[in-house]
Amino acid sequence: MDKLLITGGRRLSGDIPISGAKNAALPILCAGLLTADTLQLSNVPHLQDVNTMLKLLRQMGLGVEQDGERMALNGGSVDKYEAPYEMVKTMRASILVLGPLLARFGEAKVSLPGGCAIGSRPVDQHIKGLQAMGAEISIEAGYINARAKRLRGARIVTDMITVTGTENLLMAAVLADGETVLENAAREPEVTDLANLLVAMGAKIDGIGTDRLVIQGVERLHGASHTVIADRIETGTFLCAAAAAGGDVTLTRTRSDILEVALDKLREAGAVITTGPDWIRLQMAARPKAVSFRTTEYPGFPTDMQAQFMALNCIADGSSRITETIFENRFMHVQELNRLGASIDIDGHTALVQGVERLVGAPVMATDLRASASLVIAGLVAQGQTLVDRIYHLDRGYDRMEAKLSAVGADIQRVKE
Numbered sequence: 001m002d003k004l005l006i007t008g009g010r011r012l013s014g015d016i017p018i019s020g021a022k023n024a025a026l027p028i029l030c031a032g033l034l035t036a037d038t039l040q041l042s043n044v045p046h047l048q049d050v051n052t053m054l055k056l057l058r059q060m061g062l063g064v065e066q067d068g069e070r071m072a073l074n075g076g077s078v079d080k081y082e083a084p085y086e087m088v089k090t091m092r093a094s095i096l097v098l099g100p101l102l103a104r105f106g107e108a109k110v111s112l113p114g115g116c117a118i119g120s121r122p123v124d125q126h127i128k129g130l131q132a133m134g135a136e137i138s139i140e141a142g143y144i145n146a147r148a149k150r151l152r153g154a155r156i157v158t159d160m161i162t163v164t165g166t167e168n169l170l171m172a173a174v175l176a177d178g179e180t181v182l183e184n185a186a187r188e189p190e191v192t193d194l195a196n197l198l199v200a201m202g203a204k205i206d207g208i209g210t211d212r213l214v215i216q217g218v219e220r221l222h223g224a225s226h227t228v229i230a231d232r233i234e235t236g237t238f239l240c241a242a243a244a245a246g247g248d249v250t251l252t253r254t255r256s257d258i259l260e261v262a263l264d265k266l267r268e269a270g271a272v273i274t275t276g277p278d279w280i281r282l283q284m285a286a287r288p289k290a291v292s293f294r295t296t297e298y299p300g301f302p303t304d305m306q307a308q309f310m311a312l313n314c315i316a317d318g319s320s321r322i323t324e325t326i327f328e329n330r331f332m333h334v335q336e337l338n339r340l341g342a343s344i345d346i347d348g349h350t351a352l353v354q355g356v357e358r359l360v361g362a363p364v365m366a367t368d369l370r371a372s373a374s375l376v377i378a379g380l381v382a383q384g385q386t387l388v389d390r391i392y393h394l395d396r397g398y399d400r401m402e403a404k405l406s407a408v409g410a411d412i413q414r415v416k417e
């Protein structure tokens with residue numbers, strides 16, 4: 001199992017190119033199921049989750065041609081409508097095949113994802129929405145079995161804001177009979193990116209970027225070309241790394257407008273940030289100041305940045321309060337950060353971080369994707385060596401993180417065992 005060996009204390013300086021967004025690429029790949037024509041995609045990131053999704057889609061008969069970050073998908077030969085447990089258990093986003101399969105083929109069998117390290121993460125809202133559109137759904141032996149001759153438009157109000165729930169229902173609604181209104185829809189930029197692709201494929205969607213999506217179903221969708229948006233969480237992760245380690249980095253091929261709360265927090269922490277149309281520069285000359293925040297849905301502070309900001313707060317001047325409101329169990333990194341010398345207490349959904357002058361390297365264990373990123377950031381500032389185990393979590397969502405960090409001066413290497 002691969003590990004990352006980091007020797008802390010190096011300042012970071014130089015350019016880091018940002019990859020396409022994992023959370024946009026995954027639903028966009030599933031949109032390939034919605035048409036018999038070809039989708040031409042670019043800026044698709046090299047990630048384990050993308051490989052897993054492609055494996056699943058190929059099993060269903062989707063044609064895939066890959067050329068680096070470019071990809072051509074053809075849904076003309078899709079003839080299997082099942083997402084088996086073995087796939088779904090390694091990647092929850094496999095649930096995103098449910099809406100497209102049901103909408104185009106009238107049937108789908110998808111393993112229930114179950115819980116994961118960060119929480120119970122049910123998919124009841126996906127199911128409830130599809131039922132409102134006329135699908136007959138039964139749960140048997142851990143599988144969602146769904147059928148519908150043709151989905152019909154409906155008004156759906158989800159109980160909470162759900163990102164993949166909105167994406168699944170959107171992909172179902174574009175081929176449904178009549179009008180669907182999705183109230184309380186997620187506004188994450190990745191949902192917007194998917195919606196823009198669907199419009200390019202011939203879908204009729206109003207309210208893109210708002211919490212009320214109105215969809216007029218069409219008979220069929222056609223091929224299109226699309227560039228996946230930049231990964232705002234990868235961007236934010238490298239910004240936190242540079243703010244914690246100190247230095248001067250410029251992130252290229254990314255956008256500042258989809259990351260504004262995180263940029264404001266980094267400024268509050270003492271970073272000097274300048275931005276251009278497709279780059280963000282961060283300069284950090286002093287010890288960071290502690291910053292408090294609550295995670296919320298977009299455009300609020302993203303839960304996927306909580307762990308990385310906690311790592312920054314560990315070595316900051318002052319104390320901070322971090323409240324997690326999206327997932328019930330997203331503080332698994334706290335124990336590991338404390339093993340490096342951090343001072344963090346948990347009080348319910350709030351972590352109280354007392355900044356310390358220094359962390360000291362140690363072997364630590366990654367528990368989920370962003371927890372892994374927080375341990376890498378902590379390792380970059382800790383004295384001595386930090387060995388991060390179980391980095392298969394990191395490989396799910398970061399494209400060659402160690403190569404990108406080495407290129408700006410970090411002492412970090414992948415160790416194979």
Ligand SMILES: CC(=O)N[C@H]1[C@@H](OP(=O)(O)OP(=O)(O)OC[C@H]2O[C@@H](n3ccc(=O)[nH]c3=O)[C@H](O)[C@@H]2O)O[C@H](CO)[C@@H](O)[C@@H]1O
Nearest residue numbers: 023093121122123124125126160161162163164165326327
């Ligand atoms: C592949 C992808 O895009 N993953 C992102 C997506 O996950 P994902 O789409 O799984 O997260 P959701 O937005 O659905 O979850 C938000 C909250 O709603 C709850 N819920 C959700 C659906 C449902 O049917 N029932 C229910 O109770 C969840 O347990 C959670 O507490 O959004 C999360 C929140 O921004 C991010 O952390 C993930 O990185």
Ligand SMILES: C=C(OP(=O)(O)O)C(=O)O
Nearest residue numbers: 023092093304369370397
């Ligand atoms: C929680 C995440 O992803 P997923 O929904 O794929 O588990 C994440 O990207 O931080």
